Amino acid sequence: MDFAIALDHTIKIPIHRQLYEELRRSILSGRLAPGQRVPSTRSLARSLGISRATVTLSYEQLLSEGYLKTIPSSGTFVYCQLPDNLLQPTAIQPTQEAKQQPVQLSAYGANLVDLQLLMPSKTELPINFSCYGRPALDEFPLGLWRRLLARACQLQPTMLDYATNAQGYEPLRQAIARYIARTRAVRCEVEQIIIVNGSQQALDLVARLLVECGDLVAVENPGYLDARQAFLLQGAKLAPIPVDDLGIVTDRLITDPAAKIKLVYVTPSHQFPTGAVLSLSRRLALLAWAQQTGAIIVEDDYDSEYRYSDRPIPALQGLTINDSVIYIGTFSKVIFPALRLGYLVVPQSLVSVFARAKLLNDRQSSILEQYALTEFISEGHLESHVRRMRSLYNQRRQTLVQALEQYFGNSVTVLGENAGMHLMVQFHRDLSDEQIVLKAAQVGVGLVSANPYYLEAHSTGEFIFGYADLSEEIIQAGVSKLAQVLMN
Ligand SMILES: Cc1ncc(COP(=O)(O)O)c(C=O)c1O
Incomplete structure (x- = not known):
């Protein structure tokens, strides 16, 4: 049987692959009909001027995928039971109903579509206060990190297998346990630590494992x-709890007897975004309330390393003697955000289920970065980098506060400047948040309103000012430019 097939010897695609594709296409288009005998490997090889081994390779692939069938001492045939309509895929038309129906998303997918997501600001403006969580990336000792990664690449090959x-x-978990015991007074055994890909994965696991559709979750407002x-993705109902200059107003949690709150999410070291530090009395009240009601406290300690006045207040987790706190830490602020490493400290009773969730989520975090980070912490580089950054950010913070006072006087209130990498500024001007952002942009300054962080968004005149990655000159220039457009 003659069977014309065009093979191109000038292109990079191997001949056996080209032959396979041609035969497959011929079967699907009906050029080779079901049940039809195909040429023997010997005769096809001869007619195409190629080796028999090449033809055999293509046939074996088609046989293993079920397009061909060999009948002993008869030959090779196109498989009979390929449904006719599959043989001409182009001829398959979706029904009217199928055309109209979009792909049905799960409840999770549908919730995701409805959410408002804030992506990192990519503004091209020359002075940008709106990147509020960004560390001074140019100060990170990349040369040292490169060496540690290179060391990681010399690991035993067995380390490169699934963990x-x-x-x-x-x-790494041992190094973290020592680090947080020393710096944050977190009390835990190594086995309570789960390495995650940043706080966001920690939050995702917490929500999936502990929140059911309809559960009441208390959150700071703004938060x-x-x-x-x-x-929200898990279908939680949110209970907004107000925040003042001492942090989340715990009385508002405690005095709502009707509410059966399953979980409360807090940022006690540096409330996001107001910057308030939760007072010790409120910490104790929160813990007592959780113990009484059985609610779980999720403590997000995202930038607690940066504290500029007073002595650091220990983490909530270290103040409790029971299982009410899940602690989340991240290296996004003290190393760099793209590292994507953080950790959860979970009560003993939850270790196994969190470990299983992490396994089925992404199996494990990348070993090379985990190894480099272990060395970075154990050799003391983390703490010396944090010390250096604390002093740098403190200078930048003071410059920002002084410039705001100098240029704006009573027309601004500065909040939450004692800790972290951002502070909050409330402008007392007769302008909406949008007008302030626009005016700032006209003079090349990027600003972000705190508005979206409130549950019921409204114009507040409050803006989050990131300063950690801005030099003192840039900060001065930015505030002066803002004053030009906002004070006249
Ligand atoms: C309150 C809060 N928690 C955590 C993070 C860090 O998230 P991740 O560790 O996923 O980078 C941020 C980042 O800005 C934050 O503002």
């Missing part, structure tokens, strides 16, 4: 949007 423990690299989103 036997999804909770993360054991030496961290991406935590709220993780709970």
